[in-house]
Each structure stands twice: as structure tokens, then as C-alpha cells.
Amino acid sequence: MSALPTTNPPRSRWLALGVIATGMLMIVLDGSIVTVAMPAIQADLGFSPTGLSWVVNAYLVPFGSLLLLAGRLGDLIGRRRLFLTGVVVFTAASLLAGTATSPGMLIAARLGQGVGSAMSASVSLGILVTLFVEPTERGRAIAVFSFTGAAGASIGSVLGGLLTDALSWHWIFFINLPIGLAVLAVALPVLPVDRGLGLAAGADVTGAALVTAGLMLGILTVVQIDGQGWNSVRTLGSGALAAVLLAGFVVRQAMARNPLMPLRIFRSRAVSGANLVQILMVAALFSFQILVALYLQNVLGYGAAATGLAMLPAATAIGAVSLGASARLNRRFGERSVLVAGIVSLIGMLGLLSRLPVHADYVTDLLPVMLLAAGFGLALPALTALGMSGAGDDDAGLASGLFNTTQQIGMAVGVAVLSTLAAGRTDGLLAEGASGAAALTGGYRLAFTVGAGLLVAALAVTLATLRRPPGLPAGTAQHAPAKHAPPAEHAPAPAETA
Incomplete structure (x- = not known):
């Protein structure tokens, strides 16, 4: 029995994409929005320095570990059902987080958010690729979806700073309530009902x-x-x-x-290579998303709102590229070429950060870095298309869960490796008599340098594994054939726009 949804008219498909993208944006925002609010949370709830890290880790651990299981479960019981359940769990946990009055209560809420996020995120791409089977439309849909991952973290930093300064840290969680309720209200009528393969199938x-x-x-x-x-x-x-x-x-x-995970999925070079590239790329870019915010606050003395606004050009550049140009570039030059261009841009970004001075000027030292972040808007849509290109209809949820899992593994590796290296370098410089600002900057520089090295490795893997099959023209993704393509009468008209 196929896990494909029932056929939807064109307008409903784009509404469904909007629901999926909004749900994912809410999840991605939650992964980064707490960053700039951490000092306020610590002061209000009395977290110890060690315990404070669990505001992030309590979300990351269940999210990363449950994605693969949830993705396959979506194939079995229905992706729509799992997506909606995940949104409900996440929204309820957000309410609990916003009303938290103790460290234990907040950590429990963050665990719940991680579980809900895993349920919804694991099947989002699976729903998308079965809704959009025509290559041009699928490219546009993936570009919209990828924007949530590429720019969402930067938007989270902006929003987190503004909400924390203007209201309180509680509102970084309360903001999820109207978004979650809106997603549920629109999703119920527009997300296609899929039967799933049945639990006996896997x-x-x-x-x-x-x-x-x-x-x-x-x-x-x-x-x-x-x-x-x-x-x-x-x-x-x-x-x-x-x-x-x-x-x-x-x-x-x-x-x-x-x-649970048929190993045949790894026979696709595109799937295997894209997931490995993602681990390396996401691990490297942790140094941008998190350490730049820490540099702005701990070295340059920016407040929460100023830090968020300083990161805004990055989010704008990523969004402009991922939403405006990536789909056209993928069609014209092919996902592999666009991915290479994006990674090269990101290597340049971290290369500049590896030379960051202690007393940086925002316009000359940081603004160029923010603009080069546009490379993420090129790389992620191309990588997402490649990561899903080898999955058939019955494995779409699994491939989606796998792709999201490797993203979280990359994030965890980046957190552990780069933050540990930065802290060790900072401690060494302090022992040598450096000032606090100079020591912190030296630690961040080392992390940026190692991050650039991880991106060079990602580029090498891309060139070695993500090759276009012989005879396939540039700009044509190697997608697995759909086993149950929509009937011709439901195909979108050529003139339809998103």
C-alpha cells in the first residue's frame, strides 16, 4: 500500500507548503531563539553555569535522536497525522516553557519541545516531495522550505533579542502559541490525508x-x-x-x-553524499550562528536586541538568495554546481571570521561576513534536493527523517567540538596573561578556522560523491521516479505561480 497522499489541487498544495514551512520555521526558530536570552533565563531561574547548557541540550537530545524513528513512523501511520501530533506536542510544551518557574520545569518543557519538533520535522520533507512531483515545482517548493532552515536560525537570534529586551524571556516561548494554533487551523483542511503503509509493513x-x-x-x-x-x-x-x-x-x-531503515536508501550516492556533506556543513556553521552572537555580546558588549539586529543582514541575505534565486540557479546549473558555489562562499565567510579583531568595526569587519552568509541560501536548497532525490515514495518519510537527523548530528558535533576548542584556547590565552576580550576573541578565531576546515572537507565530499549521472543535463535533479504520480488532470498549469 502506498504512503502517498490523495491528490490535491494546485492551490491546496501551495497552502500545504506554507503550513509545512511555517511549522518548520517555528521549530528552527526555537532552536536558536533561546541563545540571546540565556543570561536572562539564568538570572531569573537561578541556573548554575553547567545547568544552563541543558536549556539547549534538553531540546537537542530528543530532537536529534527521535528524527529517524519518527520519519519511518510517519511512513507507517501517515505523515499528516504525525505532523499534526508533533505541532500539538510542541505548542503545549512551549506553553509550559513560557510559564516555567524553576530550572527543572523549563528543562522538562524543552524535552517536550524536542519530542514535538522531531515528530513534525521528520515528515515535513516527506510530505513536500510527494506533493510536488514535477521537477520545476519541486525546486521552488524546496527553496521555500530550505529558507526556514537557512535563515530561521538568524531570524531566531533577532527575534529572541527583541522579545527578551522588550518584554521578557518568557515570550520567546509564548510566541510559539499563536503560530502553532495557526498552523493547526490551516493544516487540518489543506494537508493531504495519507493512509500510511501500516505498522505491519515496518x-x-x-x-x-x-x-x-x-x-x-x-x-x-x-x-x-x-x-x-x-x-x-x-x-x-x-x-x-x-x-x-x-x-x-x-x-x-x-x-x-x-x-526500520532499509539500507537500500544508502545505495544512492546523492542521499549518502548529501547527508555526509550536511553533517560537515552544519557543524561548521554552528560557529557562525552561535559564536558570532557570543562575540558580539561578550567582546563587543552588544545587548540582546542589538545582537539580534546585527545578525539581521545575514538572515536577509540568506532569505533573498534561497527564496529568490536558488530554484532558478538549480534548474540552470544543477544542484551540485550551486552547492559548490554556496560552500565556497561560506568558506570565505569563516575565513574572514578567523581574522576577527578584538575591537571590530561592524561595517568593515562584520557586515561583509553577514552578506557572505548568503552562501547558506545557495547551499541548503541544493543539498536538500540532493538529499531527497534518491528516495522513492514509500521511503520519503524515512529520507526526510534521515536528512533531519544528520542535520542535528552536525549541530551536536559543532557544539561539542568548536565550543570546546574555543574554550580551551581562551583558557590558554588567559593563562598567558591576555585580556578577557583578547582571550575570548582568540578562542572564537580558532573555532572559525576549524569550521572553515570542515567546510573544505564538505567541498571535497561534494566534488567526490555528488556527481551528475552520465547523460543527465545540467539543472536536472536525479529524483527517484514516483510510483504513483498524480493524474494528468491534477497537474498544475504551466502559468501557475506560487
Whole structure:
């Protein structure tokens, strides 16, 4: 039985895309909106310096570890049902977070937000690629969707700063309530009803337990490296156990009758290569999304609102490129070429940041960096199209969950590696007698340099693995053939616009 939705008229498809993109924007915003509000949260709720990191980690761990399971569950029980359930859970958890009066209450709410986010995010791309089967329309839809990931984090920094300064940190969570309710109100009539394959088609309970436990333990290990250290018994032990669990999951998938994650999906060079590139790229760009905000506040003395406004040109540049040009460029030059151009731009961005002075001038030292962030608006839509191009209809939810999972793995790796390197370099410079501002800047520079190196590795993987198949013209994505394409009478008219 196919997991495809019932056919929707063109206008409903674009409304459905708007619902999916808005839901994803809410999720992406929540991942970054807390960054600039962390000092206010700590002061109000009495978090310890170590405990404060769990405002982020309590969201990241369930989100990253449940995406793959949730993606396959969407294929089995219906992606619409899982998406709507996730929005409900996320919105309810946001209300709890906004009313939190203790660290424990806020951490519990953030766990709930992570679970709801995983449910909705895991199937979003799966819904999209089954709604838009015509290559040109799919390219435009992916460009809109990718904007939420490419610019959403920067918008979150802007919004978080403004809400924290103008109202209070509580409103960075309350803002999700009207958005979530609006998404539900529009989604119910416009999201296509899909039956799903049925639990009997892939209810691999053992595999689900192995991969969920392995990912959760692995991400937990990574995000705690900053506090535990690389060589601690706890880090090495939990990391080894996570590796064993994930290896057991792979073995299980090769032998299971109805695997949770059919290994055939990795036969596609596009899928495998795109997911590896994403891990490297997202890990590198953590240094931009988070460390630049910390530099603005801790070194240059910007307030929360000023930090958000300083990041606004990046969000604007990313949005202009991803929404305005990326789909046309992908059609004309091909996703691989556009991805290469985007990564090169991002390497230049982090290269400039690696030379950031202690007393930077915003216009000359930081504004060019913000504008080069437009490379993310080129890279992510192209990478998303490549990451979903090898998935058939029955595996669309799985491929969506996998792509989102590698994004979260990249984020966790970036948090652990780059923040640990920056902190170690800062401590070393302080021991040598450097000023606080100089030591912090030196730590950030090292993280930016390593991030640039990760992007160079991403570029190498792109050139080596994401090759256009022989005979395929430039600008034509290698998408898996749809098993149940929409009937001709439901195809959009050529003149239709979004």
C-alpha cells in the first residue's frame, strides 16, 4: 500500500507548503531563539553555569535522536497525522516553557519541545516531495522550505533579542502559541490525508530501540564533552556504548524482515553524499550562528536586541538568495554546481571570521561576513534536493527523517567540538596573561578556522560523491521516479505561480 497522499489541487498544495514551512520555521526558530536570552533565563531561574547548557541540550537530545524513528513512523501511520501530533506536542510544551518557574520545569518543557519538533520535522520533507512531483515545482517548493532552515536560525537570534529586551524571556516561548494554533487551523483542511503503509509493513521494534538509544546516547555524549572532557571515562564509555548500539542497529537492518531503515536508501550516492556533506556543513556553521552572537555580546558588549539586529543582514541575505534565486540557479546549473558555489562562499565567510579583531568595526569587519552568509541560501536548497532525490515514495518519510537527523548530528558535533576548542584556547590565552576580550576573541578565531576546515572537507565530499549521472543535463535533479504520480488532470498549469 502506498504512503502517498490523495491528490490535491494546485492551490491546496501551495497552502500545504506554507503550513509545512511555517511549522518548520517555528521549530528552527526555537532552536536558536533561546541563545540571546540565556543570561536572562539564568538570572531569573537561578541556573548554575553547567545547568544552563541543558536549556539547549534538553531540546537537542530528543530532537536529534527521535528524527529517524519518527520519519519511518510517519511512513507507517501517515505523515499528516504525525505532523499534526508533533505541532500539538510542541505548542503545549512551549506553553509550559513560557510559564516555567524553576530550572527543572523549563528543562522538562524543552524535552517536550524536542519530542514535538522531531515528530513534525521528520515528515515535513516527506510530505513536500510527494506533493510536488514535477521537477520545476519541486525546486521552488524546496527553496521555500530550505529558507526556514537557512535563515530561521538568524531570524531566531533577532527575534529572541527583541522579545527578551522588550518584554521578557518568557515570550520567546509564548510566541510559539499563536503560530502553532495557526498552523493547526490551516493544516487540518489543506494537508493531504495519507493512509500510511501500516505498522505491519515496518514495525521493527528492536531496530527502533537500538537506533533511538544509540542516537540519544551518542548526542548526549557529544553535547557533554565540553563539561566532561574528551578523555574522561564517562565520555569514552558512553561514546563506545553508543557506537555498539548503532552498529547493532545496522546489523539488525540488514537482517530484519521489515527494517526500520532499509539500507537500500544508502545505495544512492546523492542521499549518502548529501547527508555526509550536511553533517560537515552544519557543524561548521554552528560557529557562525552561535559564536558570532557570543562575540558580539561578550567582546563587543552588544545587548540582546542589538545582537539580534546585527545578525539581521545575514538572515536577509540568506532569505533573498534561497527564496529568490536558488530554484532558478538549480534548474540552470544543477544542484551540485550551486552547492559548490554556496560552500565556497561560506568558506570565505569563516575565513574572514578567523581574522576577527578584538575591537571590530561592524561595517568593515562584520557586515561583509553577514552578506557572505548568503552562501547558506545557495547551499541548503541544493543539498536538500540532493538529499531527497534518491528516495522513492514509500521511503520519503524515512529520507526526510534521515536528512533531519544528520542535520542535528552536525549541530551536536559543532557544539561539542568548536565550543570546546574555543574554550580551551581562551583558557590558554588567559593563562598567558591576555585580556578577557583578547582571550575570548582568540578562542572564537580558532573555532572559525576549524569550521572553515570542515567546510573544505564538505567541498571535497561534494566534488567526490555528488556527481551528475552520465547523460543527465545540467539543472536536472536525479529524483527517484514516483510510483504513483498524480493524474494528468491534477497537474498544475504551466502559468501557475506560487
